[in-house]
Amino acid sequence: MKFRTMHVSFLIIFLFLFSSLSVSEATIRDSQYQPSTLSTVPIITLQPTSNALEKAQQPVVRILVHPDLWQNTTIQNAVVEYQQDLNDQGFNALLYTSAVGSAETLRALFQSWYSSENLEGVVLIGQYPQAYFHHDEVPNYYPAETFICDLFLTDLDGVWEDLDPVDGVYDSHTGEIHPEIYLGRIDPSSRTFGSLSVEEEIYRYLKKCHAYRQGELSRPHKALTFVDDDWEAWANGTYDNWPGWLSSTYPKRMDIFKRADTYKDVWLEYVTKNYEWFHLCAHSSATTHYLKVDGMWQTITNAEINNLAPPFLFYNLYCCHAADWDTNDSLAVTYLYSSSSSLAVVGSTKSGGMLGGNHFYSQLAQNKTIGFALYSWFQNFEYYTTYYLEFFYGMSILGDPFLTNDIDCTVLKPQLSSPTHPDPSKKYLKTKPEFTWTEPTDAHSIVGYYYLLDQDPTTKVTKDTGIFVNDTSLKITQRLENGTWYFHLVAEDSLGNIGKNTAHFKVNVNQVALRKIIISSSVGGAVVFIALAVGGKMKK
Known part of the structure; x- marks a missing residue:
C-alpha cells in the first residue's frame, strides 16, 4: 500500500x-475695621445682575503689556510663553501692547471688549493708569479716605462721578455697582528692595507662574491662618469662624488666633513654614504689620518680610492699606516679589479687607481662578450693613488673576x-x-x-x-x-x-x-x- x-x-x-497673605493705638484702630456684632446689625444681600462669566464657553482674557516693556525682547518671550500657558489653561488669551493714557481710556477698552468678546478678565503687566475714589468718614465704622480703586476698571456698567469737589477723584458710584470682569496687576515699579530692574522682576515673576503651571513650583496643599487679638471673637466662633472660611479648599490648615499665640515670635516661626496659602488678619499700614501683645504693639516691617522672603504661594491680607502700591514697598508688593515662590496677593488699597470670605474660598475649591473667586465674592457677599459698602472698594489682586490654587499636573x-x-x-x-x-x-x-x-x-x-x-x-x-x-x-x-x-x-x-x-x-x-x-x- x-x-x-x-x-x-x-x-x-x-x-x-x-x-x-510706631503708631498710636487710636490711629491703628481708625485704619482697620472691627465688625459689629451680627445680632445688632441688619444684613443686606446684593444679588448679581449678570452671570456672563459663568456662561462663557471659551473665556476671553486680555494680557496688556506696557509698550515700554514690550520693546524688551526678553519680556516679549516671557509674555508669549505666558500667553500660551493661558491658552493651554483653556482661555482665549489676547495680547494688547498699545499705549493707554488714562484710567478712563482703559475702562473704555474693557467695556468694548466685554461687549464684543464677552471678556472675562484682564492682567496688566507694567505701570498702567489707576482711578482714585474718595468716601467721607462713616463715624464708628471707618475714616474718610482717598485710595486706588480698581473696582472702577471692573465695574463696567456702574455710574462713576467726580462731583464735590471736581478734582479728578471719583466720589460717587451708583447704579449697578458690581464688577463685570476681574483684573490683576503685575507691576513691581514701586519696589525699591533688591537689585533687580522692573524688567528683571517681571521676567522672574512670569517664570514663576510658568513653573507653577508646569508643576515645577508647588507647596503642600495646606493653609496658615493668623488672626490677631482684636478679631479673636470672629475667629473662635463667638461671632464668626474666619479660619473656617478656608475649609472647603484647605481642610489641612494651621489656625492661630488665641491671644496667647498671636505675637511676633510665633508669626516668625510659622511664616517660613511650608504652606501654600497664608490668610493674615492684622492691623497694618501700607508697609508695616502691628500685632497687639498685652496692650503693646509689636511691628513686622516690609524690610523684615523682604529679608524673610516667605515661601507661600498665595496670600489673602485682611490688613489695612497692605495692597496700596502707590506706596513704595507696600506689604503686598513685598510679599509678591521678595520670594521665589509667591504668585498672587489679595488685599486692599485702603482700610478694609475681605469679610464674608466663605464664598471666595468655596469658589477656589471648585478650581475657579483667584480673579473669578474675587469677582464672584463681589457678586454674592453679604454686607454687615450698608454703611460698610465702601469698606470693600479697595479690594485688589496683585499678580496673575488667572491662577487657581490647585494646579492639576x-x-x-x-x-x-x-x-x-x-x-x-x-x-x-x-x-x-x-x-x-x-x-x-x-x-x-x-x-x-x-x-x-x-x-x-x-x-x-x-x-x-x-x-x-x-x-x-x-x-x-x-x-x-x-x-x-x-x-x-x-x-x-x-x-x-x-x-x-x-x-x-x-x-x-x-x-x-x-x-x-x-x-x-x-x-x-x-x-x-x-x-x-x-x-x-x-x-x-
Whole structure:
C-alpha cells in the first residue's frame, strides 16, 4: 500500500475588541475695621445682575503689556510663553501692547471688549493708569479716605462721578455697582528692595507662574491662618469662624488666633513654614504689620518680610492699606516679589479687607481662578450693613488673576488593550499587533500620547524619547520578529504635562505556535495526513 502525504496550512485569526497673605493705638484702630456684632446689625444681600462669566464657553482674557516693556525682547518671550500657558489653561488669551493714557481710556477698552468678546478678565503687566475714589468718614465704622480703586476698571456698567469737589477723584458710584470682569496687576515699579530692574522682576515673576503651571513650583496643599487679638471673637466662633472660611479648599490648615499665640515670635516661626496659602488678619499700614501683645504693639516691617522672603504661594491680607502700591514697598508688593515662590496677593488699597470670605474660598475649591473667586465674592457677599459698602472698594489682586490654587499636573495612565493580542500570557500568530487605549480623566483635557515599542518591560516614555500620536488606537505597520514585545504609552494634557507613570502592555509573537497532526480515515484507499501548521514544515 502506498502512503500519500498531504501538507495543508491553515491560518486562523481571532479578533477581540476592547474599549476600553510706631503708631498710636487710636490711629491703628481708625485704619482697620472691627465688625459689629451680627445680632445688632441688619444684613443686606446684593444679588448679581449678570452671570456672563459663568456662561462663557471659551473665556476671553486680555494680557496688556506696557509698550515700554514690550520693546524688551526678553519680556516679549516671557509674555508669549505666558500667553500660551493661558491658552493651554483653556482661555482665549489676547495680547494688547498699545499705549493707554488714562484710567478712563482703559475702562473704555474693557467695556468694548466685554461687549464684543464677552471678556472675562484682564492682567496688566507694567505701570498702567489707576482711578482714585474718595468716601467721607462713616463715624464708628471707618475714616474718610482717598485710595486706588480698581473696582472702577471692573465695574463696567456702574455710574462713576467726580462731583464735590471736581478734582479728578471719583466720589460717587451708583447704579449697578458690581464688577463685570476681574483684573490683576503685575507691576513691581514701586519696589525699591533688591537689585533687580522692573524688567528683571517681571521676567522672574512670569517664570514663576510658568513653573507653577508646569508643576515645577508647588507647596503642600495646606493653609496658615493668623488672626490677631482684636478679631479673636470672629475667629473662635463667638461671632464668626474666619479660619473656617478656608475649609472647603484647605481642610489641612494651621489656625492661630488665641491671644496667647498671636505675637511676633510665633508669626516668625510659622511664616517660613511650608504652606501654600497664608490668610493674615492684622492691623497694618501700607508697609508695616502691628500685632497687639498685652496692650503693646509689636511691628513686622516690609524690610523684615523682604529679608524673610516667605515661601507661600498665595496670600489673602485682611490688613489695612497692605495692597496700596502707590506706596513704595507696600506689604503686598513685598510679599509678591521678595520670594521665589509667591504668585498672587489679595488685599486692599485702603482700610478694609475681605469679610464674608466663605464664598471666595468655596469658589477656589471648585478650581475657579483667584480673579473669578474675587469677582464672584463681589457678586454674592453679604454686607454687615450698608454703611460698610465702601469698606470693600479697595479690594485688589496683585499678580496673575488667572491662577487657581490647585494646579492639576498629574496625568494618569491610559488603560491599554490589544484587539489582536488580548491576553499577555498567550502567544499569537499575527506579527503586526494593534493597540487601543482609553483617554484618562484629566482636569485640563488630554491632547495626545507618546509611545514606544521594544522588548524592555521597564521602559519609561518621555517627550524626547516617545513618538507622538493624538488618537486612541495604533496599528504597528512593521512586522515583529518572534518573541515578547512591550508597548509603552504616556498621555499629555493641555498644560503640557506628561504622565510620570508609563502604561505597559505585553504581547507575544510566535509564528510557529501551533503544530498538530490529525490522522484521518482512509480516503480512496489511502491514508491521509492533515497537518495544521504555520510557518514551519511538518515532521513525519
